[in-house]
Amino acid sequence: MEPWLLRVLLYVICAVSGYFLARGLSSSPEFAVGGLLAGILLATLVVWVENQLRKVPMKQLLSSLIGIFIGIMVAYLISNIFFPYLSDHRGIMMSLYGSLYGICGYTGLRLGLKKGEEIQLGGWRAFSKTFPRGESAKILDTSVIIDGRIADITETGFVEGPLLIPQFVLSELQHIADSSDSVKRTRGKRGLEVLHHIQKQANTDVRIVETDYSSVREVDAKLIELAKEVHGKIVTNDANLNKVAELQGIEVLNINELANSLKPVVLPGEEMNVKILKEGKEAGQGVAYLDDGTMIVIDNGRRNIGRSVDVVVTSVLQTPAGRMIFARPKEEAGRESRAREYYPLDSEF
Numbered sequence: 001m002e003p004w005l006l007r008v009l010l011y012v013i014c015a016v017s018g019y020f021l022a023r024g025l026s027s028s029p030e031f032a033v034g035g036l037l038a039g040i041l042l043a044t045l046v047v048w049v050e051n052q053l054r055k056v057p058m059k060q061l062l063s064s065l066i067g068i069f070i071g072i073m074v075a076y077l078i079s080n081i082f083f084p085y086l087s088d089h090r091g092i093m094m095s096l097y098g099s100l101y102g103i104c105g106y107t108g109l110r111l112g113l114k115k116g117e118e119i120q121l122g123g124w125r126a127f128s129k130t131f132p133r134g135e136s137a138k139i140l141d142t143s144v145i146i147d148g149r150i151a152d153i154t155e156t157g158f159v160e161g162p163l164l165i166p167q168f169v170l171s172e173l174q175h176i177a178d179s180s181d182s183v184k185r186t187r188g189k190r191g192l193e194v195l196h197h198i199q200k201q202a203n204t205d206v207r208i209v210e211t212d213y214s215s216v217r218e219v220d221a222k223l224i225e226l227a228k229e230v231h232g233k234i235v236t237n238d239a240n241l242n243k244v245a246e247l248q249g250i251e252v253l254n255i256n257e258l259a260n261s262l263k264p265v266v267l268p269g270e271e272m273n274v275k276i277l278k279e280g281k282e283a284g285q286g287v288a289y290l291d292d293g294t295m296i297v298i299d300n301g302r303r304n305i306g307r308s309v310d311v312v313v314t315s316v317l318q319t320p321a322g323r324m325i326f327a328r329p330k331e332e333a334g335r336e337s338r339a340r341e342y343y344p345l346d347s348e349f
Contacts, residue, residue, distance in 0.1 A: 015036050015043070022034060022035020064113050065112070067109050068105050071108025079096075136161035137161050137164050138232060138235050138253065139226055140169065142173060143238045145169070145191045146190055146191040148190065149259070151194050153258075154201060162207050165195065165209065173188055176188030209226065213225050224245055227245070227250045227251075228248075236252060236255070263323055268314055268316065271310060273311075274298075274309065274311060276304050278305065284302050285297055286301025288311075294325060295324050297326050300332060309330070310331075311330055312327055314328055
């Protein structure tokens with residue numbers, strides 16, 4: 001059943017119940033209307049409480065309920081020990097009852113919320129969807145979220161298992177989005193938009209992990225600790241985090257490595273048409289780019305800057321930053337080939 005339909009039903013039940021309850025207490029029409037309004041107000045209060053409770057992590061909710069229960073039990077024991085002597089003073093006894101139960105209940109609630117943050121027992125995880133075990137969980141770090149390509153990858157369905165977003169990563173994104181530096185602020189807002197887009201994907205299981213490690217200061221170190229705890233994999237494009245995680249036996253999915261592996265294979269001798277955009281580092285070189293961002297360095301291509309030319313691939317170099325292609329204009333390659341036909345290297349004179 002749709003949530004909005006349940007809320008409408010709640011309003012109807014509370015309003016009708018308030019109306020007839022007021023009619024039963026008094027025959028006055030004004031009193032009945034007041035009961036109707038009171039029922040609507042009660043339904044509104046219930047909806048508001050529901051919305052607030054949805055923001056509270058399950059672990060804290062359970063710990064607070066246990067704290068309240070313990071507080072009430074303590075108040076009950078104290079009242080049974082001391083209050084029988086005040087049975088002749090009913091007014092004083094009722095006031096003390098209210099104060100005692102209120103103080104003990106509130107104290108139990110606060111202690112339950114505080115101590116619940118320190119509990120890391122496996123029994124709590126049975127009630128939480130944030131600790132999937134055996135589900136091939138993927139933990140997203142800040143850099144890969146800001147990068148944005150993870151949203152396209154998850155939309156294709158190639159990533160299996162739930163995506164875990166640690167609360168400390170969200171806090172870091174929020175801190176970046178609130179930065180006074182305009183570039184950092186833009187990056188942070190982009191990261192939050194990417195997360196929102198991923199959450200809206202129908203076939204993607206996104207879970208917010210509330211667990212934090214107060215003894216660990218660095219976010220990268222917290223990611224590694226979380227990966228160890230849930231036996232998950234870290235999704236990143238940070239080369240340093242990649243190396244540190246692998247040294248500690250954590251599996252890493254690097255988006256940059258995936259992008260490089262998906263680039264089209266180019267072999268020496270292949271021809272392509274590219275537009276030379278700028279000059280290279282060496283004299284006479286020109287630089288062009290493929291659609292996927294691969295750099296092409298063209299010998300003697302400087303004179304053709306701003307024009308599209310046919311080139312022939314001479315070699316391909318794989319670097320940590322990606323693939324680099326070296327080429328020369330097709331006309332020069334053609335002249336060299338014809339020269340070899342006329343003047344073969346192994347000819348005898």
